[in-house]
Amino acid sequence: MGVLERVRIFKFWKMGESIKERLIEKLLFLLSLSSILIVFFIIVFMLKEGLPAFALGGEFFFGMTWHPATNQFGILILVLCTFIVGIGALVLATIIGIPTAVFLAEFSPEWLRNIIKPCVEMLVGIPSVVIGFFGLMVLVIFIRDTFGGWGESILAGWIILAIMTLPHVISISEDAIRAVPKAYKEASLALGATHLQTVTRVILPNARSGILASLILGMGNAVGETMAVLMVIGNPEIPFIPESVLEPVRVLTSTIVIEAAYMIWGSTHQHALIALGVVLFVIVALLNAITTVMIRKGMVK
Amino acid sequence: MSTIETRELNVYYGDEKVHALKNVEIKIEKNKVTALIGPSGCGKTTFLRSLNRLNELLGATTKGKVIIDGKDIYDGKEDVIQLRKRVGMVFQHPNPFPMSIYDNVAYGPRIHGVKKKELNGLVEESLRKAALWDEVKDRMQEIALKFSGGQQQRLCIARALAVNPEIILFDEPCSALDPVSTAKIEALLRELKHEYTIVIVTHNMQQAARVSDFTAFFLMGELIEFGETKELFERPRDKRTEDYITGRFG
Numbered sequence: 001m002g003v004l005e006r007v008r009i010f011k012f013w014k015m016g017e018s019i020k021e022r023l024i025e026k027l028l029f030l031l032s033l034s035s036i037l038i039v040f041f042i043i044v045f046m047l048k049e050g051l052p053a054f055a056l057g058g059e060f061f062f063g064m065t066w067h068p069a070t071n072q073f074g075i076l077i078l079v080l081c082t083f084i085v086g087i088g089a090l091v092l093a094t095i096i097g098i099p100t101a102v103f104l105a106e107f108s109p110e111w112l113r114n115i116i117k118p119c120v121e122m123l124v125g126i127p128s129v130v131i132g133f134f135g136l137m138v139l140v141i142f143i144r145d146t147f148g149g150w151g152e153s154i155l156a157g158w159i160i161l162a163i164m165t166l167p168h169v170i171s172i173s174e175d176a177i178r179a180v181p182k183a184y185k186e187a188s189l190a191l192g193a194t195h196l197q198t199v200t201r202v203i204l205p206n207a208r209s210g211i212l213a214s215l216i217l218g219m220g221n222a223v224g225e226t227m228a229v230l231m232v233i234g235n236p237e238i239p240f241i242p243e244s245v246l247e248p249v250r251v252l253t254s255t256i257v258i259e260a261a262y263m264i265w266g267s268t269h270q271h272a273l274i275a276l277g278v279v280l281f282v283i284v285a286l287l288n289a290i291t292t293v294m295i296r297k298g299m300v301k
Numbered sequence: 302m303s304t305i306e307t308r309e310l311n312v313y314y315g316d317e318k319v320h321a322l323k324n325v326e327i328k329i330e331k332n333k334v335t336a337l338i339g340p341s342g343c344g345k346t347t348f349l350r351s352l353n354r355l356n357e358l359l360g361a362t363t364k365g366k367v368i369i370d371g372k373d374i375y376d377g378k379e380d381v382i383q384l385r386k387r388v389g390m391v392f393q394h395p396n397p398f399p400m401s402i403y404d405n406v407a408y409g410p411r412i413h414g415v416k417k418k419e420l421n422g423l424v425e426e427s428l429r430k431a432a433l434w435d436e437v438k439d440r441m442q443e444i445a446l447k448f449s450g451g452q453q454q455r456l457c458i459a460r461a462l463a464v465n466p467e468i469i470l471f472d473e474p475c476s477a478l479d480p481v482s483t484a485k486i487e488a489l490l491r492e493l494k495h496e497y498t499i500v501i502v503t504h505n506m507q508q509a510a511r512v513s514d515f516t517a518f519f520l521m522g523e524l525i526e527f528g529e530t531k532e533l534f535e536r537p538r539d540k541r542t543e544d545y546i547t548g549r550f551g
């Protein structure tokens with residue numbers, strides 16, 4: 001093979017390589033575009049399909065009755081119940097989660113932490129239908145036998161959702177507590193403060209934004225959670241304002257799942273369900289956005 | 302009269318792998334400034350933090366005795382809270398809490414149950430002693446992190462003074478500060494020694510010479526030489542001391 005030829009082959013090979021590279025780059029770019037497209041498509045679809053329901057205006061947003069059979073699509077009670085279930089779950093998760101995070105970050109001996117942490121993380125991995133099934137078989141029965149009522153209730157929803165939010169609350173709060181500069185802790189101890197005083201007066205106030213972020217994120221999870229909650233809250237035919245935690249409720253997610261099964265295509269009912277989805281999406285997206293902002297703010301501080 | 306005395310003080314880190322202080326024996330005088338000098342890693346900070354038992358935080362093991370006002374603080378009976386009230390500390394990097402000036406100074410007294418109506422006076426007195434009062438008296442509610450490094454460091458001194466200690470430990474208090482702030486802190490140290498016993502770690506030989514009455518030279522965890530500052534700088538007895546101080550002076 002002559003020198004010239006070799007050079008030509010080399011060049012060809014070179015060129016091939018750079019073309020290949022550029023092709024792959026293009027492909028990667030296109031693939032990454034796909035996620036934008038998907039989000040865009042979903043939003044456009046939902047808005048467009050939900051529009052007829054949004055067009056009902058106050059009747060949709062502030063209506064007290066959700067009863068597809070009589071063409072009534074007021075979401076107020078559904079939204080209210082969604083928040084009742086979400087906030088209650090969050091309160092439970094806070095009561096258990098924040099002290100756990102404090103313990104893990106500040107007081108736990110290494111060996112105990114190595115047991116608790118994996119357990120908490122394992123909670124995330126349990127499929128929600130499994131948790132829901134557990135809730136139905138154990139929790140609901142327990143509530144019914146102990147407190148009366150149907151068993152399928154707000155209380156059951158709180159507990160199940162708290163279990164599912166707990167790991168997020170614990171791990172984000174723990175990170176926030178650990179992120180407080182050691183120098184503050186040392187300064188406090190050097191002044192003769194006890195460890196507990198240091199935690200409550202210096203460390204927790206400084207981890208505040210991270211802890212709050214974990215709670216809001218937990219709230220987002222709780223509001224968006226579907227399967228497990230659906231299985232334990234009862235979902236009465238016509239949603240009403242509950243008067244006790246032992247009464248069944250209906251939330252946004254469970255309504256969509258249950259009614260999507262029998263809605264009639266092209267009906268106002270279908271549009272209203274899609275609009276429910278939009279409302280849910282907006283609530284969760286807002287909560288997530290707040291979390292992101294808070295975590296970022298906490299970091300630059 | 303000595304107020305701090307150590308006997309066969311040994312400190313280890315990490316399962317005794319690092320032997321950070323070796324048989325240190327020293328007597329630190331009351332109402333004097335004692336400077337600790339020595340190359341990086343020789344154990345100055347470790348020694349300082351063994352005096353208020355802050356080493357325990359880093360998993361250090363301490364053997365031997367540290368006698369403060371006649372009591373061994375490692376005898377297992379000493380209340381570490383009371384100890385740290387008596388032995389205050391100012392750190393290398395100014396570390397005021399991210400709270401207001403007032404709350405920073407009031408932090409210690411509040412912890413120790415000082416009554417609310419005594420708080421204002423105590424805060425003012427501490428800030429005056431730390432030569433910071435005039436600069437912050439109209440800005441008491443502003444967050445401490447807004448102030449300059451030098452002001453923050455004097456705030457940390459005020460914060461330490463507010464719990465009314467007998468001894469104050471300074472770990473390179475000026476290493477993060479500009480010359481003007483450094484001069485202010487040095488003047489402050491000379492002032493404070495009338496009321497407090499001061500132990501200060503410094504990397505700056507001139508600073509040791511300027512502010513201290515006694516100087517201790519550490520090398521690789523050992524106390525090589527200890528004596529009056531003038532004496533130690535002018536007529537070091539140990540060859541290693543001489544090498545170190547002349548090396549630095551050029």
Ligand SMILES: Nc1ncnc2c1ncn2[C@@H]1O[C@H](COP(=O)(O)OP(=O)(O)OP(=O)(O)O)[C@@H](O)[C@H]1O
Pocket residue numbers: 314315319321339340341342343344345346347348359
């Ligand atoms: N937390 C720790 N864990 C393990 N080893 C440590 C720890 N802190 C200090 N040491 C080691 O102990 C020795 C003494 O450290 P020390 O911080 O007391 O030195 P120093 O004289 O203050 O140094 P510098 O002038 O750099 O501040 C060093 O060898 C250091 O590596």
Ligand SMILES: [Mg+2]
Pocket residue numbers: 345346347472
């Ligand atoms: Mg040091």
